[in-house]
Amino acid sequence: MKTKYNFLVVVTLLALIVSACGTAGPTTPVVLRVGWGGSPDTLNPGTGVLTEAYTIFALVYDTLYEFQLDGTYKLDVADSVNVADDGLTYTFKIHDGIKFHDGQPMTAKDVAFSLNLYKNNTDFIYLNAYTANFDTIEAPDDSTVVIKMLNAVPNIDYLLSYLYIVPEHIWKDYAEAPASTEFENLQTIGTGPFKMLEYSPNEFVRLGANKDHFANPPKIDEAIFQTFESDDVLVQSLKSGAVDMITEMPATAVESLKGDKTISVVTGAPFAPAVSDVIFNQIDPENCPTDVGGVCTGHPALRDRNVRLALSQATDKQKLIDIVLLGFGAPGLTLIPDGLGKWYNNSLQDYKYDAAEANRILDDAGYLDTNSDGVREIPDGSRPLTFRMHWPSDSIDGPRMAELLSEMWGEVGVTLELQAIDPDALTAECCPAFDYDIILWGWGSDPDPNLLLSVYATSEIPNGYNETGYSNPAYDELYLQQGVELDPEKRKDLVWQMQEIVFNDVVYVIPYYEETIQAYRTDRFTGWITDTPKVELSDVSSLIVVEPVK
Amino acid sequence: MNRYQFLWKKIAWALFTILFVVVLNFFLFRILPGDPVRSGTRDPRLKKDAQEALRIRFGLDKPVIPCFETLNPIKPGDCAVNPFETQFFLYLRNLTQGELGYSFHTNRPVADVLGERLWNTILLIGAGQLLSIVIGVLFGMFAAWKARTSIDYGALITGLVAWSLPTFWLGIILLFWGSNNGFPIGGKATPGISSFPFLYQAGDVFKHMILPTITYTIVYMGEYLLVMRSSLLDVLAEDYILTAKAKGLTTFQILKDHALKNAMLPIVTIIAINLGFTVAGAIQIESVYSWPGLGGAVYEALERRDYPVLQGVFLLIAVSVVLANLIADLTYSFLDPRVQAD
Numbered sequence: 073m074k075t076k077y078n079f080l081v082v083v084t085l086l087a088l089i090v091s092a093c094g095t096a097g098p099t100t101p102v103v104l105r106v107g108w109g110g111s112p113d114t115l116n117p118g119t120g121v122l123t124e125a126y127t128i129f130a131l132v133y134d135t136l137y138e139f140q141l142d143g144t145y146k147l148d149v150a151d152s153v154n155v156a157d158d159g160l161t162y163t164f165k166i167h168d169g170i171k172f173h174d175g176q177p178m179t180a181k182d183v184a185f186s187l188n189l190y191k192n193n194t195d196f197i198y199l200n201a202y203t204a205n206f207d208t209i210e211a212p213d214d215s216t217v218v219i220k221m222l223n224a225v226p227n228i229d230y231l232l233s234y235l236y237i238v239p240e241h242i243w244k245d246y247a248e249a250p251a252s253t254e255f256e257n258l259q260t261i262g263t264g265p266f267k268m269l270e271y272s273p274n275e276f277v278r279l280g281a282n283k284d285h286f287a288n289p290p291k292i293d294e295a296i297f298q299t300f301e302s303d304d305v306l307v308q309s310l311k312s313g314a315v316d317m318i319t320e321m322p323a324t325a326v327e328s329l330k331g332d333k334t335i336s337v338v339t340g341a342p343f344a345p346a347v348s349d350v351i352f353n354q355i356d357p358e359n360c361p362t363d364v365g366g367v368c369t370g371h372p373a374l375r376d377r378n379v380r381l382a383l384s385q386a387t388d389k390q391k392l393i394d395i396v397l398l399g400f401g402a403p404g405l406t407l408i409p410d411g412l413g414k415w416y417n418n419s420l421q422d423y424k425y426d427a428a429e430a431n432r433i434l435d436d437a438g439y440l441d442t443n444s445d446g447v448r449e450i451p452d453g454s455r456p457l458t459f460r461m462h463w464p465s466d467s468i469d470g471p472r473m474a475e476l477l478s479e480m481w482g483e484v485g486v487t488l489e490l491q492a493i494d495p496d497a498l499t500a501e502c503c504p505a506f507d508y509d510i511i512l513w514g515w516g517s518d519p520d521p522n523l524l525l526s527v528y529a530t531s532e533i534p535n536g537y538n539e540t541g542y543s544n545p546a547y548d549e550l551y552l553q554q555g556v557e558l559d560p561e562k563r564k565d566l567v568w569q570m571q572e573i574v575f576n577d578v579v580y581v582i583p584y585y586e587e588t589i590q591a592y593r594t595d596r597f598t599g600w601i602t603d604t605p606k607v608e609l610s611d612v613s614s615l616i617v618v619e620p621v622k
Numbered sequence: 623m624n625r626y627q628f629l630w631k632k633i634a635w636a637l638f639t640i641l642f643v644v645v646l647n648f649f650l651f652r653i654l655p656g657d658p659v660r661s662g663t664r665d666p667r668l669k670k671d672a673q674e675a676l677r678i679r680f681g682l683d684k685p686v687i688p689c690f691e692t693l694n695p696i697k698p699g700d701c702a703v704n705p706f707e708t709q710f711f712l713y714l715r716n717l718t719q720g721e722l723g724y725s726f727h728t729n730r731p732v733a734d735v736l737g738e739r740l741w742n743t744i745l746l747i748g749a750g751q752l753l754s755i756v757i758g759v760l761f762g763m764f765a766a767w768k769a770r771t772s773i774d775y776g777a778l779i780t781g782l783v784a785w786s787l788p789t790f791w792l793g794i795i796l797l798f799w800g801s802n803n804g805f806p807i808g809g810k811a812t813p814g815i816s817s818f819p820f821l822y823q824a825g826d827v828f829k830h831m832i833l834p835t836i837t838y839t840i841v842y843m844g845e846y847l848l849v850m851r852s853s854l855l856d857v858l859a860e861d862y863i864l865t866a867k868a869k870g871l872t873t874f875q876i877l878k879d880h881a882l883k884n885a886m887l888p889i890v891t892i893i894a895i896n897l898g899f900t901v902a903g904a905i906q907i908e909s910v911y912s913w914p915g916l917g918g919a920v921y922e923a924l925e926r927r928d929y930p931v932l933q934g935v936f937l938l939i940a941v942s943v944v945l946a947n948l949i950a951d952l953t954y955s956f957l958d959p960r961v962q963a964d
Contacts, residue, residue, distance in 0.1 A: 103814060119729050195675030197668060204669075253679060253729055269814075273728065273738070274914045276813035296813045301912040305797065305808055312801045314808070365695070466925070496927060497655040535670065 101293030102620055104597055106610060107306045107315035111274045111299045116257040117236050118189075118196035123344065123516075126234075127319075127610050128277055128297070132173075133236035133262035136164060136183065136217075137229040139519055141343070141604035141613055143413035145229035148287075149183070149237060149263065150217075159224030159558050164217040170286050172239045173267040174259075184211035185240040185247075187219070193252050202231045224556060226563045230520040237263060265290050265616050274299055288612065291619040292597070297610075310335060310591055317592040317600075319610050323398040326589060334595045339400055340607030341411030342588035345524070347404060348469070348514040350387075350477070350581040352380055353506055355541020361504045361534040368506040368541070371459055373450050378437035379457070380578040384423045386430040386484045392476055392583045396469045400589055404582030406571045407515060407524045411585060413605055414564055415521040417571040423578075430484045441485055448485035457486045462501070463512035465492040470512055473583065477512075503536040511539070521567050525551055528574050542579045595621055628955060636948045643940035648713055650936075651929045652686055652693045658726050658927040680726055684709050713933070722937075723930035727923070732934040735919065740901060740938070742810055743908075743915035746831060747900045750838030755893060757839065758846025765847070766854035766885075767877065777847060785844030793837045793910035800833045807833065808912040834911040838904060842896070849892055854885040883957060890953050898946030902939045 112125035117133070120126060138148040147153065150164040170178040190196055191203035207220040225231065239261050246255040260268035265288045270278040277297045281290040298315060300306045307325040309315045311332065321337075329335050353370030360368035373379045389403040402410055403422060410416045438451035447456045461477070463470030470492060478488045488510070493501070501507040517523045529551045532538035547570055554566040574580075590609045592600055597618040600609055608614075659668075659676045677683045685691045687710045691699035705711050716723060722732035758781075765777035801807045811827050818826075857863065858881055866876045905917035916935060923931035955961045 105813075107808075113728050114730075116729065121727075194671050195679055197672060197676070200672055201669055249675075250679065254724070256730060270816060272813070272914075273730075273735075274918065275809050275811075278814050294814065298809060298813050299912055299914075300808045301909045301918065304794070305910070305912065308798060308801050309808060312807070314801075314806065494655065495925075496657070499657070500655050 102291075103294040103296060104292045104317070104615070104618060105315040106295060106297045107300050107309050107318040108297055108610070109300060109303065109306060109320050112271075112277060114256070115260045115268070115271060116253070116255055117199060117238070118193055119253050121197055124297075128260075128268075128279075129236050130264075131266040131279060131295070131612055131615065132260050132264045132268055133238070134170070134264050135234070135236055136232040138612075139230070139233045141601065141606045141608060141611060143519065143605055145233060149178070160221045162219040162221070162228060164219075166215045166217060167286055168215060170263050171284060172263055173261050173282060174239070174242075176239060176241055178237065178239070178263050179214040180211035180217045181214065182240045183217045183237050184209045185243070186237045187217075187235055189238065189243060189247055189252070190235055192247070193249055195249060195253060199234060199236075202234055205231070224558055226554070226556070226558050226560065227520050227522065230518065230522075233519075265612055266295060269294070288616040290616045291599075292615070295615055307591075310593060313593065313596075316596040317590070317609050319590055319608075321589050321591055323400045323589060326398070326400075329591060334593055335591055336594050336600075337589065337591045338600075338602045338607050338609065339587045339589050340602075341409070341585070341605060342516075343606050343608040343611065344516045344518070345409040345411045346514065346516050346586040346588070347407055347409050347524070348473075348512070348583050348586060349404075349407065350383075350583060351502070351508075351511040351513060351539050352383075352580065353508050353510070353541060354380070354579070355506045355533070356543060359530070359533060359541060359543050360506065364504050364534050364536075366504050366506055366534075369508075370506055370541075371457075371509045372455070373439070373457055374459070374509060376437065377578055378433055379439065380581075381423065382430040382433040382437075382484060383481060383486065384578050384581045385426050385433065386481050386486075387477065387581050387583065388425045388480055389422075389583055390425075391480075392473060395476060396472050397584060397586060400587040401584035402587070404584050406574050406582060407527055407580065408521050408567070408571055409585040411606060412519065412521055415567050417568040417575075419568070420572060420575050427480075427483045434484060439485075446485065447487050459486065459488055459509040461488040461490050461510045461512065462493045462498060462508055464495040464498050466495055467492075467512070473512055499536075503539045503541075504534055506541055513539070522555065525554070525567065525570060528570075528579060540579055542574070542577070544573060544577065547573050597621060625955075629952070632948055632951050636944045639944050640937075640941055643944075644714075644717065644937065647933050647936045647940075648710055649693070651927075651932055652709075654927070655694050658682065658929060681709060681712060684712070686710060717937075722934040725923075725928055725931045727926045727928045727931070732930045735931060736916065736934050736938060739914060739916045739919045742913060743901060743917070745827075746834055746907075746913055746915060747838065747904060749831060750835045750842065750904075751896060751900060753835065753839040754842035755846055758843040759850050759889060761843075762847040762850025763854055763877070763882075765851045766858065767873065769855060769858070774851075778851065781844040781847035781851070783844070784840050785848060787841055787844075789837065789841050789904070789906040790910055792840060793834070793907055796833050796837050797910060805833050806830045810914055830911075834907050834913055837907055837910075845892065846889065849888055850885070853888045854881060857881045857885045860884075887954065887958060890950055890957065894946045894950030894953075895943070898943035899939070901942045902935075 108124065110122055110124040112128050113122045114120050114125060117129050134149045136148060136150050137145045139145055149167050149170060151167050152165045154163040166180045166183060172178050187203065187206065187209040190199040191206055194200055205222050205225050207222045210218050212218060242261055246252050258271060265282050265285045266279040267282050269280045276299060279295045281293050283289045300309060303322045306318045307321050310318050326337055329337055352374045354375045355368050355370060357368055360366040393399060393401045405420050405422055408416055434448060439448045439457060441448045442453050447458060449456050461474055463474055474490045478490060481488060498511065502511055515524060526532050527537055527539065528542055528547055529538060530543040530548050533541060550566050550570045554563050557563040557566055588607055590607065592609060598621050599618045601614045658680060659673050659682065685699045685703055685708050686693055687708050688703050688705055689699060689701040691697040724730065725732055725735055728735065761777050765774045768774050797807050806812065806829055810830055811823065815823055815826060863876060863880060866880050901916060905921055908915045908917040919931060920935050923935065
């Protein structure tokens with residue numbers, strides 16, 4: 073043991089010598105250090121998939137509309153917008169004097185070019201989808217952008233809030249596939265409050281302040297996002313002061329940080345909604361999408377609302393939240409989470425946790441334990457209520473949730489065969505194959521409810537996004553209506569009605585809406601925005617106002 | 623068999639093995655369940671035509687081999703298709719041109735992705751290997767020399783404990799200790815120092831290497847120590863060592879001239895195998911210390927069904943393991959001429 077100790081001492085000494093030699097570096101600017109668990113997969117907005125990429129895009133680029141943490145949108149590079157009466161033409165007046173990070177002026181031509189770029193590249197993974205309703209985008213002069221729509225839509229602000237404005241003088245050589253997707257865009261020239269200084273994949277992204285930004289010049293000089301591959305190390309880095317803020321942390325670490333006066337933990341609804349769901353395979357054999365590989369082997373009992381209702385009433389959501397999330401979540405109702413603000417139907421009263429009531433429902437519906445083995449059978453006695461329950465093997469919460477559900481549902485005479493499955497294999501068996509009984513999974517999504525609402529739509533069954541196989545013509549009708557309803561209040565009513573329908577049909581059991589947990593050091597920077605309905609410390613709103621503690 | 627025949631035979635086998643891996647690599651990933659287009663983007667925004675466009679971009683629209691569109695699920699296809707329009711032959715053709723393709727996930731050339739990571743891994747694992755070999759072998763020799771003394775038992779216990787420590791656990795423990803003592807605990811270097819003098823940067827990387835290297839060294843040192851000790855003990859029990867002692871040689875002379883060369887044989891094997899796997903990185907150490915090495919690249923690529931990266935990494939590992947083994951074989955024949963005669 074002594075030899076090991078000596079070895080450590082030698083190495084430590086060496087380290088001290090090196091660090092002593094190195095302290096004479098140049099004076100550094102005001103640098104905010106952010107620790108996070110990922111790294112952008114690319115700097116090309118067309119091909120980005122990971123959240124980290126979009127966090128960086130939001131800081132480096134401007135857009136026509138900006139989404140704010142209070143759930144509303146505001147005009148960004150545009151000073152005004154004029155909407156034609158038929159809702160089919162939008163005319164934006166672009167703010168004068170905006171410059172790209174390389175000094176070139178940004179004009180309406182760049183805006184139109186960017187939107188056309190996203191529209192024309194069908195293999196741009198996400199951003200292309202936002203342009204589906206755009207007919208033409210033109211810039212008649214340097215300060216005017218005219219968007220003509222195919223159909224009037226209620227959410228142009230949402231659609232435009234992800235369409236980043238890129239410089240035509242750089243991207244014109246990469247406007248078409250395959251150049252548009254192969255372009256690495258390492259300089260990431262935009263007009264946003266921050267500019268790209270350095271990007272080292274899987275290590276860090278270093279951004280410098282764009283002090284000449286027309287609206288939001290940051291107070292700090294640099295923001296560095298450093299990748300840490302483990303949550304515990306993130307927390308430790310914050311404690312040791314290696315970083316000033318972390319964008320994610322495990323719930324288990326919150327308690328250990330409570331006593332630390334220099335660290336403040338913030339929790340709340342995440343920027344992108346996080347919904348966990350218990351998926352019941354309830355596809356009607358008539359709707360089975362056999363032409364795209366549908367086999368539809370689900371347990372027939374799950375097609376019965378009574379069974380799903382009973383399972384819902386047999387689920388103690390608070391217990392799940394307390395044990396799986398250590399309390400950092402809220403009980404869920406439908407796929408539309410409370411984090412979506414006004415779109416969330418808060419008038420719905422959740423089914424009460426009541427195992428006796430659940431037992432009664434099953435008894436009344438004819439699901440009795442005819443052979444007295446402790447497990448109920450379907451009414452004709454041919455099959456027990458034994459369900460396969462699968463979850464993605466990379467899920468941390470999956471095993472705990474499955475065990476707890478197995479326990480709770482065991483109280484009402486239902487048994488589960490638990491199994492973790494490779495996420496890809498799970499996608500393959502899930503949908504549109506419908507080769508499962510119950511899956512524990514979840515969604516992350518956009519601020520607009522349209523995306524999550526589409527998951528219930530019959531039209532999404534063959535595409536594999538309707539994961540339950542649920543099909544209700546009344547719902548489908550409302551889904552189409554909300555997609556074209558221009559009056560926000562009326563659209564809200566439709567969206568609320570839709571939630572009521574799927575809630576009454578017990579399409580899912582939604583155990584909870586998970587909260588995001590972030591933390592920052594109080595002795596380094598001040599001014600973090602933490603009182604908004606959504607919490608995101610790495611959002612541009614915080615990063616432009618934080619300043620060093622005096 | 624003369625020396626050249628032996629050499630050619632070994633090289634031919636090595637080439638054959640690599641070729642086998644090249645073919646296996648391709649099919650291994652195609653029989654895994656999962657669709658690279660949908661994995662990682664299970665999202666309604668990815669519409670049908672966008673999926674189709676991605677498939678074309680990745681070349682996944684072409685049949686895997688003649689007669690088979692896909693292998694999982696097995697979907698029979700046209701047998702009369704031009705073989706050079708199938709994924710397998712395109713893969714072979716690209717490979718012969720040194721083209722590893724583009725990562726599905728980052729759209730960057732695989733060679734670039736692996737290149738960056740390879741150097742990071744070689745830096746870290748190389749340093750760890752070197753240290754653990756030197757320390758392990760020296761202590762192993764010393765322990766065998768002082769057999770059945772407290773030094774020997776001490777070394778033996780240290781070796782056993784070190785070798786059986788779970789790597790990630792030791793890593794985490796050292797990480798917390800280091801973090802409280804001012805050591806950097808994540809990444810290869812402090813971000814944002816690229817404009818600083820080279821020496822400052824080198825010193826910074828050195829500081830970042832300390833904890834992961836110690837972790838690696840402790841774990842692997844145990845292996846070398848134990849093998850070296852027992853191998854040397856075996857040799858020291860041989861009759862010719864007794865003869866050497868009887869001739870009046872000093873212990874040092876016995877060790878140097880008579881025992882070490884024979885005792886090195888098993889160590890050479892282990893070193894060769896471990897060095898071969900060096901490029902595979904050490905997933906656990908890399909992930910504990912967020913070291914951007916190849917181990918992490920394998921993990922991420924697997925998660926996202928990034929076939930081109932996986933193929934590239936596996937090929938790299940196979941080549942280096944085969945090469946290391948070839949070198950071991952040749953060293954063996956040099957250390958122990960009997961090997962050739964077999």
